[in-house]
Structures are given as C-alpha cells and as structure tokens.
Amino acid sequence: MPIRNATGHSALWGQKIERDAPLMMIDAHADEAIAERLAPGTDFARLETKPQAEIVQISGRTFSDTWLLDPRAGADRRAKIRTIIERDVARVDGDGVLVVATKSVLTKFSR
Structure with a gap:
C-alpha cells in the first residue's frame, strides 16, 4: 500500500x-x-557535508545497452561517447573521472 x-x-x-x-x-x-x-520510532541523524566531487551527467540522450550495442550503429555511437569521455579526462588532467555503464557496454568499450 x-x-x-x-x-x-x-x-x-x-x-x-x-x-x-x-x-x-x-x-x-x-x-x-x-x-x-x-519504521515507527525511527531516529534521524543529519550529516551535512561539503561536496567531494563535481558531477557532470550527460543528459538529453538515452545511453541504453540497446542503443550502444546496436549491431549496425553501436560502434559509431560508442566512438562518439569515447570522444566525450576522452575530452572530459583531458579537461581534468586524467584525474577523477568516473564512467558508469553496464558490463556488456564496458566490455565493448574495452575492445
């Protein structure tokens, strides 16, 4: 309910x-x-912290497995995404970039 x-x-x-x-x-x-x-009786503890990272989320497009692994267009799409990632890595001198993807997409990126 x-x-x-x-x-x-x-x-x-x-x-x-x-x-x-x-x-x-x-x-x-x-x-x-x-x-x-x-959960009745829940005690709340609030912890205020400073941001530890700058988060840049690529939006405006769905980067699904289906889109990135498409047999015909996937390689070109992954190449374009790789270019974006490489630009962001260069912008921060290679330090502190985290890329999150499914295992199947990461496998294709590592080839």
Whole structure:
C-alpha cells in the first residue's frame, strides 16, 4: 500500500519492518513522515557535508545497452561517447573521472 507524506510524495512498502531488526536508510532526500510510517520510532541523524566531487551527467540522450550495442550503429555511437569521455579526462588532467555503464557496454568499450 502507498504511504504518502503531506506534500504528496509516496513510498510503496509490502511488508512490516520488525523493530528489533537493524535498519540504516541512506537517502539525501529522506522524508521523516514516510520513514516513520515504514519504521515507527525511527531516529534521524543529519550529516551535512561539503561536496567531494563535481558531477557532470550527460543528459538529453538515452545511453541504453540497446542503443550502444546496436549491431549496425553501436560502434559509431560508442566512438562518439569515447570522444566525450576522452575530452572530459583531458579537461581534468586524467584525474577523477568516473564512467558508469553496464558490463556488456564496458566490455565493448574495452575492445
């Protein structure tokens, strides 16, 4: 059943959490009202930290396995993505670039 907070945000939960079970929620946007419904008596600890990295997310296009591994167009698409990655690596002198992809895409990139 959906659990909603005052602003309409919701969570869907299928089973009750036993209160003697350890529970750690790590969520940058956790809502206390929803957490209380999921696990009554939840204690919140807030940790404020400075950003440790600059995150640049490529958006405006879906880089799915289907798109990147397409038998006809995949190689060209991966080459274009590789160019973007190489530009970003060069921009930061090769330090601190993280690329996330599925194993099947990474396998094709490593060839």
